Amino acid sequence: MIRLLNVSMMPPGVGQPVLRNLTLTVPKGEFRWLLGPSGAGKSSLLRLLTLETRPSAGQMDLLGVSVSQASRSTLRNLRRRIGFVPQDYRLIGEWTVFDNVALPLRLRGASERDTRREAFAVLEWLDVVHLADKRPGTLSGGEQQRAAIARALIGRPELLLADEPTNALEDAQARRLLSTFQELVDMGTTVIVATHNEALVREAPAKSIDLRDGSLADPAPQDEPALHRSGTL
Numbered sequence: 513m514i515r516l517l518n519v520s521m522m523p524p525g526v527g528q529p530v531l532r533n534l535t536l537t538v539p540k541g542e543f544r545w546l547l548g549p550s551g552a553g554k555s556s557l558l559r560l561l562t563l564e565t566r567p568s569a570g571q572m573d574l575l576g577v578s579v580s581q582a583s584r585s586t587l588r589n590l591r592r593r594i595g596f597v598p599q600d601y602r603l604i605g606e607w608t609v610f611d612n613v614a615l616p617l618r619l620r621g622a623s624e625r626d627t628r629r630e631a632f633a634v635l636e637w638l639d640v641v642h643l644a645d646k647r648p649g650t651l652s653g654g655e656q657q658r659a660a661i662a663r664a665l666i667g668r669p670e671l672l673l674a675d676e677p678t679n680a681l682e683d684a685q686a687r688r689l690l691s692t693f694q695e696l697v698d699m700g701t702t703v704i705v706a707t708h709n710e711a712l713v714r715e716a717p718a719k720s721i722d723l724r725d726g727s728l729a730d731p732a733p734q735d736e737p738a739l740h741r742s743g744t745l
């Protein structure tokens with residue numbers, strides 16, 4: 513469950529908030545599109561939800577943790593429960609795809625045996641297992657994007673956040689990614705996907721968080737109960 517109550521966010525050195533007074537709830541195991549024109553605040557909201565930045569006002573509860581009151585170690589544990597696919601992938605160029613994907617588990621001190629098993633499982637899931645030994649710089653944009661998605665999924669996150677995860681994918685791959693999101697939702701994962709891809713949104717209609725100029729375009733629907741907890745997005 514994600515709950516924001518009157519949350520604003522003002523980056524340091526910026527005179528005005530880039531997110532204003534957001535109040536919204538996303539129940540566990542639900543999917544939301546994160547929509548809005550360029551500059552509306554989608555990436556800023558994802559940065560809040562990945563705990564890269566903190567609210568400057570308001571209250572944010574993520575996966576049962578009240579973020580403003582949480583200790584450093586609580587936040588560190590919370591971060592491990594969140595998977596993020598950044599817009600720019602952030603793959604480490606000197607490492608193989610396998611090592612990039614394995615990183616979250618290695619940071620947690622998982623055994624090499626478990627790490628290999630999980631890494632190959634997510635690489636297969638994302639259809640990039642044949643690229644395990646390649647370096648990101650030798651891959652196409654779509655391949656790098658799928659590797660970044662595999663890295664976000666390796667820890668079996670309870671919350672998956674993705675920033676434009678289909679912008680380098682061909683239509684068939686984007687559709688396939690939609691079914692991966694559906695599988696995650698069916699497993700109880702909360703999934704939030706920022707996108708400009710209107711065709712994709714039409715293909716998988718679901719509730720959305722609509723931002724305009726740092727605020728919710730239409731605050732009311734966020735408070736309505738979920739219509740679909742399973743089945744199609």
Ligand SMILES: Nc1ncnc2c1ncn2[C@@H]1O[C@H](COP(=O)(O)OP(=O)(O)OP(=O)(O)O)[C@@H](O)[C@H]1O
Pocket residue numbers: 523524526530548549550551552553554555556557
């Ligand atoms: N750290 C920062 N310092 C200054 N301004 C910022 C900062 N972060 C975001 N902004 C501003 O906040 C606004 C929202 O930016 P954000 O990147 O969240 O929008 P977006 O909806 O993700 O846009 P796009 O679809 O183009 O990626 C923009 O006007 C941006 O310039």
